[in-house]
Amino acid sequence: MHPVSGHTPADASKLVDRFGRHVTYVRLSVTDRCDFRCVYCMSDDMAFLPRAQILTLEELAELGRAFVELGVVKLRITGGEPLVRKNVLWLFQQLGQLAGLKELVLTTNGSQLGKLAIPLKDAGVKRINISLDSLDSERFRRITRIGDLKKVLSGIRAAQAAGFARIKLNAVILKNRNHDEVVTLARFAIANGMDISYIEEMPLGSIGDHDRAEVYYSSDLIRRDLEQHFTLVATTETTDGPSKYYRVPGTASRIGFISPHSHNFCGDCNRVRVTAEGRLLLCLGQEHSVDLRQVLRAHPGEPERLRHAIVQAMDIKPRGHDFNLQAQPVIMRHMNMTGG
Numbered sequence: 001m002h003p004v005s006g007h008t009p010a011d012a013s014k015l016v017d018r019f020g021r022h023v024t025y026v027r028l029s030v031t032d033r034c035d036f037r038c039v040y041c042m043s044d045d046m047a048f049l050p051r052a053q054i055l056t057l058e059e060l061a062e063l064g065r066a067f068v069e070l071g072v073v074k075l076r077i078t079g080g081e082p083l084v085r086k087n088v089l090w091l092f093q094q095l096g097q098l099a100g101l102k103e104l105v106l107t108t109n110g111s112q113l114g115k116l117a118i119p120l121k122d123a124g125v126k127r128i129n130i131s132l133d134s135l136d137s138e139r140f141r142r143i144t145r146i147g148d149l150k151k152v153l154s155g156i157r158a159a160q161a162a163g164f165a166r167i168k169l170n171a172v173i174l175k176n177r178n179h180d181e182v183v184t185l186a187r188f189a190i191a192n193g194m195d196i197s198y199i200e201e202m203p204l205g206s207i208g209d210h211d212r213a214e215v216y217y218s219s220d221l222i223r224r225d226l227e228q229h230f231t232l233v234a235t236t237e238t239t240d241g242p243s244k245y246y247r248v249p250g251t252a253s254r255i256g257f258i259s260p261h262s263h264n265f266c267g268d269c270n271r272v273r274v275t276a277e278g279r280l281l282l283c284l285g286q287e288h289s290v291d292l293r294q295v296l297r298a299h300p301g302e303p304e305r306l307r308h309a310i311v312q313a314m315d316i317k318p319r320g321h322d323f324n325l326q327a328q329p330v331i332m333r334h335m336n337m338t339g340g
Contacts, residue, residue: 117162
């Protein structure tokens with residue numbers, strides 16, 4: 001394992017990398033499985049991990065506790081689709097009780113919210129991000145391969161009724177697939193008092209569905225399209241993620257842009273990810289990682305070893321990613337493996 005460099009026991013209250021960036025936000029994947037097969041996320045014939053390779057819910061709870069003890073204040077539960085994990089509500093209940101955690105949040109495709117929105121709110125989830133790439137049923141099915149738009153819209157209504165502090169829509173925009181819907185999606189978000197973030201496709205894994213360079217639609221083009229219909233006022237507001245937000249005057253909504261290609265967001269990165277198999281990924285677009293599953297299983301009941309491994313890992317967090325749409329994917333793990 002990478003040797004400790006510059007860390008002392010006193011550093012254990014804060015996670016700081018070589019570039020002085022404080023890690024306060026962890027995205028924790030609970031499964032690589034999903035009830036959708038979105039074309040930008042995975043291949044059509046996806047092979048999922050054997051159960052024994054996936055962290056148990058108890059191990060995930062222990063990880064969440066360790067990160068919060070190290071100064072993390074925001075945990076986002078991701079997948080795959082996190083809500084298809086059996087008994088996952090127990091994990092939310094455990095994490096929701098952690099002293100020092102300011103925000104327990106969720107990213108979901110919305111398919112399970114009809115039955116789980118209220119229990120999730122009761123467990124301590126503060127905010128929800130819901131993927132919604134199209135409001136056209138047939139197009140939605142083409143993008144998700146098997147998704148049901150009506151079920152997702154019903155899930156959004158259930159989340160609204162449950163009273164979460166904030167609901168945000170996430171839309172991955174692909175040229176000639178759904179780029180002509182950016183205004184429609186914004187109007188839907190505004191009409192429902194929600195935020196929306198538009199995302200440039202991440203070049204992770206070989207997906208086989210399309211040439212990523214050909215379908216690339218930049219945040220600048222999306223903003224150009226939106227500004228023909230809305231006034232966008234830049235704001236310094238943040239949810240501690242990579243979105244750069246704009247306010248729409250006269251509405252309660254914010255419009256965000258996640259731009260890994262056109263406007264690299266690495267300089268102030270405060271995030272790390274843990275995959276469903278327990279790899280601590282120090283960067284979305286690099287392979288720098290530490291095997292936390294090995295630490296958990298080799299040293300059960302020794303939380304100090306886990307915290308030490310996490311602190312040590314900060315020394316290999318890279319300066320940033322290096323996405324290249326013209327090249328074959330250097331990162332072969334798919335988005336569902338990475339953690340949404």
